Amino acid sequence: MPELLIVAHGQPSDPDPAEAALARFAARVQNETSDLTIRSATLAAPGRLEAAVAALPEKAAIYPLFMAKGWFVTSALPARLNGRAIPVLDPLGVDPDxxxxxxxxxxxxxxxxxxxxxxxxxxxxxxxxxxxxxxxxxxxxxxxxxxxxxxxxxxxxxxxxxxxxxxxxxxxxxxxxxxxxxxxxxxxxxxxxxxxxxxxxxxxxxxxxxxxxLPPVPALIARRGEACFHTAT
Known part of the structure; x- marks a missing residue:
């Protein structure tokens, strides 16, 4: 099954609560799709993103849970993918819907x-x-x-x-x-x-x-992930 890794910034000074909050959010997205496996990782938790990326199958994509397509999405995140060519979708804040x-x-x-x-x-x-x-x-x-x-x-x-x-x-x-x-x-x-x-x-x-x-957002993210893999096939 394809996997969608949801990535957020997290809290560098105290990474664990933000990591847990993102995991709970990912579970809400998982409830909206039976076609994807949803994972999560923050940039701030040491080693968490790298471990999550290493565990991703070949058929995978990354959803940046950010409000703008700025430096974190376009530079910081791709630089930490261990050289893997994993598609990075547009972030939440610029979604046209x-x-x-x-x-x-x-x-x-x-x-x-x-x-x-x-x-x-x-x-x-x-x-x-x-x-x-x-x-x-x-x-x-x-x-x-x-x-x-x-x-x-x-x-x-x-x-x-x-x-x-x-x-x-x-x-x-x-x-x-x-x-x-x-x-x-x-x-x-x-x-x-x-x-x-x-x-x-x-x-x-x-x-x-x-x-x-907001209640409609997890379903929106699930749809974006599903559309990514449907387009790829």
Whole structure:
């Protein structure tokens, strides 16, 4: 059976919890497919990625659980494949179906709050970068697409590592607002930095799980893996 290895960044200072969280996520993806075996490894856990790559069969692919197609996906990850020519799929954050899936889920969340998209301010809390414009571009492109799918006013985008900050983006909003963290997995930024920024802004709206944890995402990843092998054959 073909294997799909899901790779995330992980937490260098404390790799084991992030490794376990990714394994739990991979199990959710496994529940969505009977055509693939799903594995997982983080870049941060010493030797974990190399061991996982060595165990992959000839028919295998890698799914990068990242929000942008940046240095980690295009350089750091391929450099650690031990010379194996394993296909690396596009990361979650640039998947063309992601805005539609997110919009569908948000419509349900908004309806459950007895609101409409037009009256629901949305803050997209993203990572950003002080070194590359690419992460911010991906987040802003996603926000624009999501706004169009929802038929809602322009979304506010705030960043952990650049301006405008999440605190700035979340200011002046009431309880009708929603904050969606544009991250693949729960980690240091989403546990500490994003809540701290929202608290500083006096944000009283709904704080959603990170985008990668939304219910439709595991099935999306399973479909991408299956399509990769179907195309190859």
């Amino acid at each position: 992601l805005p539609d899936l997110t919009a569908d889920h948000l419509r349900t969340v908004i309806a459950d709050r007895n609101q409409s998209p037009a009256e629901t301010p949305i803050v997209l809390a993203a990572h950003g970068s002080g070194r590359s414009r690419n992460p911010a571009r991906v987040a802003n492109d996603f926000a624009l697409a999501l706004s169009g799918k929802l038929g809602a006013p322009a979304l506010r985008v705030g960043f952990v590592e650049e301006q405008p900050s999440i605190e700035e983006a979340a200011q002046g909003l009431d309880t009708t607002a929603i904050c969606l963290p544009f991250f693949a997995l729960l980690g240091g930024h989403t546990i500490d930095d994003v809540p701290r920024a929202l608290d500083a802004a006096g944000f009283t709206g709904l704080r959603m799980p990170v985008l990668g944890e």
